Amino acid sequence: MRPRILVTGIPGHYTRLANGAHGLSVSYAERQKQPESKEDFLQELRNISNTGNYLIGEGALRALAPHAKQVPFWHLYNLSKSGGGFDEFNANFDICVFTCANLLRKGLSADAEAEVLSRLNMPIVMLGIGLQNRKDLENNLPEGTKRLLAILKEREHYFLTRGHESAGFLKDQGFSFVRPTGCPSVYFMPDNMRRSMTKLSSVKIGKARTIFSGYLGGNQDAILDANALAPQDTVPQYVVQDEFLHFDMKVEPNEEGRVYDSASGLMIGDLAYPGTEREKQRFEVRTFYDTNQWRAWASSMDFNLGRRFHGSIIAMQAAVPSLMVAVDDRMREMLGFTGLPAVDINEIDKAENRAEFVADHLAKLNTSELVDRYSDRERAFRTTLREIGIGL
Numbered sequence: 317m318r319p320r321i322l323v324t325g326i327p328g329h330y331t332r333l334a335n336g337a338h339g340l341s342v343s344y345a346e347r348q349k350q351p352e353s354k355e356d357f358l359q360e361l362r363n364i365s366n367t368g369n370y371l372i373g374e375g376a377l378r379a380l381a382p383h384a385k386q387v388p389f390w391h392l393y394n395l396s397k398s399g400g401g402f403d404e405f406n407a408n409f410d411i412c413v414f415t416c417a418n419l420l421r422k423g424l425s426a427d428a429e430a431e432v433l434s435r436l437n438m439p440i441v442m443l444g445i446g447l448q449n450r451k452d453l454e455n456n457l458p459e460g461t462k463r464l465l466a467i468l469k470e471r472e473h474y475f476l477t478r479g480h481e482s483a484g485f486l487k488d489q490g491f492s493f494v495r496p497t498g499c500p501s502v503y504f505m506p507d508n509m510r511r512s513m514t515k516l517s518s519v520k521i522g523k524a525r526t527i528f529s530g531y532l533g534g535n536q537d538a539i540l541d542a543n544a545l546a547p548q549d550t551v552p553q554y555v556v557q558d559e560f561l562h563f564d565m566k567v568e569p570n571e572e573g574r575v576y577d578s579a580s581g582l583m584i585g586d587l588a589y590p591g592t593e594r595e596k597q598r599f600e601v602r603t604f605y606d607t608n609q610w611r612a613w614a615s616s617m618d619f620n621l622g623r624r625f626h627g628s629i630i631a632m633q634a635a636v637p638s639l640m641v642a643v644d645d646r647m648r649e650m651l652g653f654t655g656l657p658a659v660d661i662n663e664i665d666k667a668e669n670r671a672e673f674v675a676d677h678l679a680k681l682n683t684s685e686l687v688d689r690y691s692d693r694e695r696a697f698r699t700t701l702r703e704i705g706i707g708l
Contacts, residue, residue: 319705320408321384322436324392325415325429325443328374329607332363337391339404350578351605354569354585357576358560360605366558368626369417370607371501371633376415376443378504379698380706384413392432402435413441413706415500418646420482421448425460430467439472441704444499446478447485449645465489474704476697479653481645497697498654501629506694508635513686515637516657521675523547524618527636528554528599529627530643533563536591537641537665541621543596544670553617554599555610555627556583565589581609621674623661625650632656639674655689657681 333344351360364370377386387405395402414433419426419442433440447453457465469490476497477483483496502509526545530538532554542552559565567575567585575585581602592598604610611634614620620638622628625647628640640658642648651658659677667673701707 318381318383319410321380321706322405322409322412322438323377323380323384323386323415324389324412324432326369326372326376326417327364327386327388327415328377329370329605331373331386331388332360332605334388337388340385340387340408342387342391348578349605352574352576352578354567354575357567357603361558361561361603364605365561366626367604367610368557368624368630370605371504371626371630372417372444372499373415374607375500375502375504376413379500379701379708380413381708384706385409389428389432392435393428396431396435402437406437409436409438411439411441411704411706412436413443415443416445417499418446418448418478420446420453420457420461420485422452422456422458423448425458426464427460430460430464433464434467437471439474440468441474441476441706442468443476444478444501445475445486446482446499446646446649450481450485453485465491476700478646479649481649495700496653497700498693499625499629499650500697501626502654502656502690503694503697505633506690509632509690510687511635512632512637513657513690514683515635516639516678516681516683516686519619519637519678521545521619521671521678525550525616526552527614527617527620527622527627527631528552529557529620530554530623530641531559531563532556532591532599532601533559533565533589536594537623537643537661538599539591539594540665540670541623542599543594545621545674546597550597551600552597554601556601556603557624557627559589563589576603581613639678654693655686657686 335345336343351357475486475494480496483494486494528538528542546552566588569585577584581604583601614631615634620631620636623641623643628638631638642651642658643661
């Protein structure tokens with residue numbers, strides 16, 4: 317008999333429309349949101365913290381058996397805080413898939429996660445779990461995270477990690493079922509992912525309409541990327557994920573009182589961020605709260621050079637050839653495991669001619685090997701889900 321699967325944790329974009337929950341039932345609004353004022357736009361961004369996270373929940377749900385039921389984490393957390401019973405959930409589900417990201421990090425105490433998972437009397441699958449920096453965690457785990465791991469040790473558990481480093485850390489903590497599988501977002505639309513890699517050799521750097529992503533407001537790397545790679549007399553394209561929340565990127569309403577156009581995803585307010593004086597051409601900046609809209613727009617572009625992992629993954633899901641810049645250990649772990657096309661930040665930033673460096677790198681790639689490795693990782697991911705009993 318197939319297990320009854322509860323899915324919670326990081327959501328897909330569809331949960332934006334959830335407007336209430338009672339027991340096992342979640343209600344959804346029929347009217348799409350249009351967060352065009354500054355207040356509504358920023359609140360929508362705060363709800364997810366990073367729009368790239370939507371790919372995690374979306375990829376997980378698509379990979380699981382179709383009868384899996386998504387319940388927003390906020391509903392389960394509210395129940396736990398109000399003293400509400402979890403009897404209904406424990407009676408109606410056999411296993412919980414908790415979708416997560418870099419949950420193991422110095423600045424995050426997983427108190428909410430520990431509170432909810434302690435009340436679910438069933439095996440737990442931690443899907444996509446990763447660490448930020450192992451050196452920060454040695455003998456220095458936040459208290460809430462310690463409690464979470466202690467709870468998971470007391471029951472049947474499955475850790476499907478973002479890469480080998482996270483797997484090694486969890487094995488050292490004494491956990492048994494630990495498999496590096498990669499982020500579930502990587503295996504969403506796999507045929508397009510493969511197509512994006514096969515198209516890399518045909519990219520014409522300096523002529524290709526390019527998507528840029530990074531940390532505008534935090535650093536100016538994306539500006540230098542665009543100055544070097546964007547075709548002349550074109551407007552370079554930049555996609556936001558969390559810059560308005562965590563970096564020095566600001567927006568003020570235009571004369572209509574709007575900062576955002578819901579139809580196009582275009583930021584239409586007055587944008588400000590450090591480094592604008594260095595831009596050869598001002599970025600056209602977009603934000604997407606709907607992953608289908610994001611992919612549809614991305615599919616019109618020729619190339620993606622991304623300093624954000626999920627901003628690049630969604631371009632690959634749209635079959636756009638992409639090269640990622642590994643900017644930190646978290647990205648290096650994910651890219652090292654999957655073998656997706658990438659360069660290290662130190663290599664590209666020290667290149668005397670950034671456009672020539674990228675063009676040379678693409679010319680040297682063995683796209684057949686890239687596709688084969690990706691396909692091996694995808695098969696292993698799906699095999700692991702089936703082994704646990706939750707896969708298609």
